[in-house]
Amino acid sequence: MNNNFEYSKILNTVDAVVFTYDNEELKILLVKREIEPFKNQWALPGGFLRDNETLEIAIKRELKEKANIESIFLEQLHSFSSINRDPRARVITTAFYALINNSNYKIKADADAIDAKWFLFNSNFKLAFDHNLIVDMAIKRLKKNLEYRPIGFELLPKYFTISQIQKLYEIIFDKEVDKRNFRKKLLKTELIIETDKFDKTGVKRPARLYFFNEDKYNEFKKEGFKFKII
Amino acid sequence: MNNNFEYSKILNTVDAVVFTYDNEELKILLVKREIEPFKNQWALPGGFLRDNETLEIAIKRELKEKANIESIFLEQLHSFSSINRDPRARVITTAFYALINNSNYKIKADADAIDAKWFLFNSNFKLAFDHNLIVDMAIKRLKKNLEYRPIGFELLPKYFTISQIQKLYEIIFDKEVDKRNFRKKLLKTELIIETDKFDKTGVKRPARLYFFNEDKYNEFKKEGFKFKII
DNA sequence: ACTATATAGTGTAATGATAACACTATATAG
DNA sequence: CTATATAGTGTTATCATTACACTATATAGT
Structure with missing residues (x-):
């Protein structure tokens, strides 16, 4: 058991699968990574949790920073913890899924993301880290939820x-x-x-x-x- | 953003809400804490995540150690991350909910838990940390799941x-x-x-x-x- | 102005699912 | 052998779901 209350080798991030519906198409928000690892590959918007943030606050901050998105429907999806999902270090990510009601948000880039774009939800994008896995689970959850929740x-x-x-x-x-x-x-x-x-x-x-x-x-x-x- | 890939001040734990049905009663497994904080109070079985474990493996180990429970139905519930939920340090816990098919497992105590017992799910127990919150969410999830899943x-x-x-x-x-x-x-x-x-x-x-x-x-x-x- | 057209908008009947309801069957205890 | 507690069974009424085809209307093109 870890009894060291100073530091942990395990890092925490948050990521979001943001859906929108535009022009009769369901889309997912992706950002292009500006830094290694997976530099120039598309990934889910997200980032490291700060010491004074809950997971929920962190993902809201990240979405605001990376895509200028505020006040949206947001729910926890799952925490992903495979040992080698991040080549840099042991990183656990808590994934959220989010819905926003149009794609007119002015998506802006920040330090991490040189670009952010909406992709058709069923396109064959190959994402950084285990993000394809996260997207798959988010789509499943979206379907299950839509059946019974308006x-x-x-x-x-x-x-x-x-x-x-x-x-x-x-x-x-x-x-x-x-x-x-x-x-x-x-x-x-x-x-x-x-x-x-x-x-x-x-x-x-x-x-x-x-x-x-x-x-x-x-x-x-x-x-x-x-x-x-x- | 946290760019220190050595250590984090944020620690990760796992906890489980284990349900069983015995003697026509729905029960939840609780353990009595042997150490501070919340010494001698009842809490959910769980503990710190190790560097080489996924969340799922960690909770299985904890359940085996604390209650001699193996091979049960186990699903992620939610990750709880309020800043002060643990007085020792910043601790994020990923909660699971679990179902086992009888209460005949020989519950044994280990270093952390001096005692482990089944409690009626609707009794007014006051638990350590934010564990009452976790139990409430688990019960909601159990109900929702039972409606549509066998x-x-x-x-x-x-x-x-x-x-x-x-x-x-x-x-x-x-x-x-x-x-x-x-x-x-x-x-x-x-x-x-x-x-x-x-x-x-x-x-x-x-x-x-x-x-x-x-x-x-x-x-x-x-x-x-x-x-x-x- | 008239016509063509694409999309909006509407009702009914058949089928299937759910809900309401009360009695008989049987092993055990006394 | 009787009393009893729990197991086990069918039918009808109501409600929800599905299948199905035509009319209404604003716009674009002539």
């Missing part, structure tokens, strides 16, 4: 059409859904509220805009989400 | 009666379930296999013994558990 709204803009959210589910679950049944089910939950505005960006008949019913969401949170969205 | 069998002996498993669910979800409907639903999943043996320990009519259908379980794992047990 967190899909986190990925959508404030006002959205029913077609948009249906498309989002179809992409993530990789299956087509009946339009009438999806609408019925979604409207019955009362999780979305109708507006009298319409989305006129489409080329044909404009679709009605809705927004997310947070009160209803909080009710469901208490009851434990006894419904299935898809 | 992990309840991990808590039962190899051969069990349908009444036993029903009782288990009733205790964990704290609600009564219709006997006929529960049986129908459970048998339809084909997750249990009938034997021609009967449980004669009861005082009245013996109940048929069943065992868990692992093949079916593995099938479901692939498909993603599209059913609800309770």
Whole structure:
């Protein structure tokens, strides 16, 4: 047992799998590493935990620094601790998964990241460290969560059409859904509220805009989400 | 950022919330601390991560050392990182939750733990560190998981009666379930296999013994558990 | 102005799942 | 041999899910 309360050889980092939905595509935020190891390779945004930070605060700071991202849906995913996952030292990373509702954040580079970009979630990117493993687990978790929790709204803009959210589910679950049944089910939950505005960006008949019913969401949170969205 | 690849002031531990089901009661394994801090208080079994161990290997070692527990159902729960959760130093713990199928393991004490005992899961124990927080999260996770995953069998002996498993669910979800409907639903999943043996320990009519259908379980794992047990 | 077109939006019937409900069967204890 | 506690069983009503095809409407092109 480690009884040395001064120092440890084990270092702690945080990393995040940040999803967004843009242009009818599910995307993941990656940053290009500017330093060794894995210099110039793409990796998840993240970095070392500081002495005075919780894991949650650290990942928020990293996302702010690396991608100018603030106030997003963020949950712990898993802590990865394989012995040799970092060639420099013994490093344990706690991975988060995050959802943001558009890709309009001004992604900026910092010391570590010379570049940050959105990648299609199912592209064959080969990432630094064990980050492919982390992404795989995040996608699994996202799917599992979306089935029973109405967190899909986190990925959508404030006002959205029913077609948009249906498309989002179809992409993530990789299956087509009946339009009438999806609408019925979604409207019955009362999780979305109708507006009298319409989305006129489409080329044909404009679709009605809705927004997310947070009160209803909080009710469901208490009851434990006894419904299935898809 | 921490660029010192020699040492960190942040230490890593692992802790486990081990559940079992015994005598129609859901119980949690706790150990009494033999050393400061929180000497003589009850705490979750766990300890420091060693340099050459993953988190998973460390918690298995700790459970073996502290409670002579091996080969159980074990999943990561969450990493807890509040700054002052350990008065000695900055310590991050990765908590696991575990299920074992009886309480007959010979619990033994080691250097850290002078005593280890099973406590009713809903008793008002006041634990060392932030371990009450960890237990609360584990119970929530257990409930959420039991709803959609047939992990309840991990808590039962190899051969069990349908009444036993029903009782288990009733205790964990704290609600009564219709006997006929529960049986129908459970048998339809084909997750249990009938034997021609009967449980004669009861005082009245013996109940048929069943065992868990692992093949079916593995099938479901692939498909993603599209059913609800309770 | 009219037409073509792409997408929005709507209802009903069949099927399957869940929930509600009460009695019989049987081994043991006395 | 009787009383008793627990095991074990089916049917109906309700609710949820699925399958399925047409009308509505704003825009673009003529």
